[in-house]
Amino acid sequence: MSRICVVGAGVIGLTCAVQLLEAGHRVDIVARDLPLETTSAVAAAIWYPYRALPQDRVTAWSKTSYSVFDAIAAPVEYGGSPEAGVRMMAGTEVFARRQTEPWWRPAVPSLDRETALPADYTDGWTFVTPVIEMPVYLAWLAARVADLGGTITRMNLRALPPGADLVVNCSGLGSRLLGTDRTVVPVRGQVVYVEQVGLERWWLDGAGPTYVVPRSKDIVVGGTDQEGEWSRTPSPEAAVDILRRASRLVPELRNARILRHKVGLRPVRPAVRLERVGDVIHCYGHGGAGVTLSWGVAEEVASLAG
């Protein structure tokens, strides 16, 4: 059993902590932002490998996460945890032009070409994917950390902490400072939350990016994709544009009441960094797919921890 310090309490830090605790380690998380204050809390969040590389590792990590989320979403009598806020949901990704199968195709059990498309689209894929209601899910993960004997402490670090047998760096964009890694950059994403209008399937148009993700009490409508932009203040013009684009996919959104606006900064890197360097395991740079990759990368972190 090692004493492990996990830096970061977003979806990556919490999931790694759960895996490490379940492997029998003692784990303490330190983080500047607590789970509901992180970028992870802003994620839509749909399982979809977006803005994360390299393709082979991302496909393998995504596949692992898909099956873990599928198990979490199962009914209690089948070992699932409905209180975690994870649902398996069908939806469609649409395209203006004919497509070949996506590179991440091996990560999903099935993918069907869609013929019932909104106006102006010529191709699409329908598939079932996990939809993760992040505020509920992050609280569930944090409770799981506590139940397994882990701790979470708020602390703004200027460097990776000394003293533990092993440090797991899950600081996302914070790795610019903590990992002295200038290749991690923010890619700003804005979302609009609107009231639920009875929507039971998700929609995605990668050109935009435009997505509509229904949750239990609201709908997350996105988005934007602005590289190198640090502002977390929502832009009213962007919100109007997001709703205009999304209404092409789901016309009912035109009359839906707007509840709130949010912005998150995706930690994008040319490739996800997951490697052990001495007593530090780096696990950051998951871009637009941190939720999608979380269980896959956490499994690899636990095996690197030994």
Ligand SMILES: Cc1cc2nc3c(=O)[nH]c(=O)nc-3n(C[C@H](O)[C@H](O)[C@H](O)COP(=O)(O)OP(=O)(O)OC[C@H]3O[C@@H](n4cnc5c(N)ncnc54)[C@H](O)[C@@H]3O)c2cc1C
């Ligand atoms: C609008 C939007 C929509 C998204 N939708 C999806 C989606 O549908 N599906 C999906 O898979 N992904 C989605 N993402 C991407 C996803 O949110 C990120 O990939 C993910 O949140 C990254 O998780 P993380 O734990 O690495 O980082 P974060 O959630 O940012 O957590 C980083 C942690 O490190 C801590 N930290 C940083 N610096 C320091 C420091 N100096 N000292 C102490 N602690 C520090 C922070 O306080 C925080 O606790 C979306 C992102 C946005 C913005």
